[in-house]
Amino acid sequence: MAKGPRLSTLSRVAAPARSVAQRFGLLLLMATAIALLILGKTHDDGVRQMRVMAIEVAAPILEVLSAPVISARHGIVELQNFWSTNRDNEALREQVARLVKWQTIARNLEQENASLRALLNPAHDPGAMFISARVIGDTGGLFVQSVLLNAGRRNGVAPGQAVTTALGLAGRVVEVGQRSARLLLLTDLNSRVPVVVEQSRHRAVLAGDNSARPRLTFLPANAKVSPGDRIVTSGHAGVFPPGLPVGIVSSVSEGEARIQPFLDWSRLEYVTILRYRALPQADILRRDGLGASTLQAQSQAQAPSTGKTVEAVP
């Protein structure tokens, strides 16, 4: 009986106290979120490590959950293939007829290339090794264009490695955990890829801006690009192997060229991670900032030190 009034006094005191505590909690959480944002700006590496650790926990769950999604996508593709079998056959027959001609040309060129190579004895590009991985998460949202892969450090994945599909370059590895990695796509705001226009050999940097078609930047002023030109990686900076197909020029306006990547984003299921290292790190640092001509001259002068002597040419 005596409990009644005491309880009401208690609740009369407790209710505002609780609302104050709630409001304080809300402010505390907001402050934490803003602190995280500032930390993310100033201590990028630390935040990235924490994120990799958290993704390590989510990766096995995503891997299991994504398996049926991938199967369903395969099913849909197979159904589409089934419907278009006749049309595909027709197109493929035409293509085979065309490619047989190309095969002859390619064989001749291969022969010629081999004999010329034997005369010159140039330094070979180091061969790339492959790691295959499956896409387990289509992440990114508004500001980032990235996907999660189910291969990590234990498979030999390292930050900076190039990632390709059968069609062309997809992007590069930016975060690596023990069993998962994040692939930054070509189209991301932070993606920069040294490329070359295949025909004219003009160098440029392919810069993503979160749109579907990244931009060609640092193109020489006298360079002429026109829609339909193929763009491949140049191999400069030693991160991407040279000659990987990237895309074709889709539009040129007011000195701005945009690229349609070869990659079919809607069919990004399996990717190939390239373990490629063109030059030792120290070499890149030393050569950084040198012009193309000096670089070439230097690499010729250094040829003996790499074990391939010019004198050995018959």
Added chain:
Amino acid sequence: METHLAHRVANFARAGIPITISVCLVLVATLPYGLPKSSLAAPILALISVYYWSVFRPELMPAGAAFLIGLMVDILSGGPPGLNALLLILVHWAASGQRRVLAGKSFAVSWLGYLLIAAGAAVINWFFASLFYTTAIESVPLVVSHAIGTAAYPLVALFLARMQLLIGQG
């Protein structure tokens, strides 16, 4: 005694439904569907879920939970850390504060509420993302994302309402 315990466990599980659903929605939305704009699904679904529970069962969606769900979206996306956490706290605060207006009235009112609160969130999103990247972020993707979210709201809310029935009034 045993039934009493089972009852309490069941109650506890039911109380966890809003947070569990939100986490599951984010995880499922992250899977690689290969559809255009599908990477926008996770932040949109998180926003709708936090809004819905903050309006209809705010006691089961505390601010701390909204924060953690936002943090999860941030970690998966690789975007500015803490940005979605901040947005979802603000959405929770706005939605639970106005729940007398938003809940109990017709469905259209809660939909309109979502439209306004999510629009506010998009503006704040733009502001903080621009600060983070120290450049004026393109606003078109934000508008597109807001439009998709508003269009998807009725369907997602219908699903969440079904889930709400599982919780009951207890």
